[in-house]
Structure formats: C-alpha cells, structure tokens
Amino acid sequence: MAKSTKRSTEDAAASASDRSPKARPEAASDVTETDIARRAYDLYLTRGGEPGHDVDDWLQAELELRSSSRSSTE
Numbered sequence: 001m002a003k004s005t006k007r008s009t010e011d012a013a014a015s016a017s018d019r020s021p022k023a024r025p026e027a028a029s030d031v032t033e034t035d036i037a038r039r040a041y042d043l044y045l046t047r048g049g050e051p052g053h054d055v056d057d058w059l060q061a062e063l064e065l066r067s068s069s070r071s072s073t074e
Contacts, residue, residue, distance in 0.1 A: 031065045039065055
C-alpha cells in the first residue's frame with residue numbers, strides 16, 4: 001500500500017514540474033511585448049491603418065525584433 005502512495009506522490013511532483021513554465025530561447029532576449037506591440041503598430045500605420053491584419057503585424061514585428069536581437073548578441 002505504501003508503494004502506491006509513494007508512486008502517486010511522485011506522479012504529482014512530475015505533473016507539477018510539467019506545468020511549470022519552460023525557458024524559451026526567445027525569453028532570454030531583451031525584446032519585450034511592448035517593443036513588439038510598438039513595431040506592430042508601426043506596421044499597421046505603414047499599411048495605411050487597414051484593419052484585419054493585427055496578427056500578421058504582431059508576428060512580423062516579433063520576427064523582425066527577435067531576429068535583430070539575436071544577430072546583435074552574436
């Protein structure tokens with residue numbers, strides 16, 4: 001009986017560690033969500049304020065900033 005209790009405790013510990021945030025490579029960079037939001041807004045304005053491309057603008061801004069951040073640290 002003690003064996004099954006120990007096992008479920010180990011399983012619970014493993015599950016808790018699985019839920020913890022993992023370090024992502026981009027998390028180490030100095031690029032913040034605010035930086036990305038500002039660049040995405042610049043892209044929006046450059047396009048003439050045309051709505052409907054917010055996700056595209058965000059992803060483009062993130063790509064630009066993260067790649068320039070990586071190249072400047074290498």
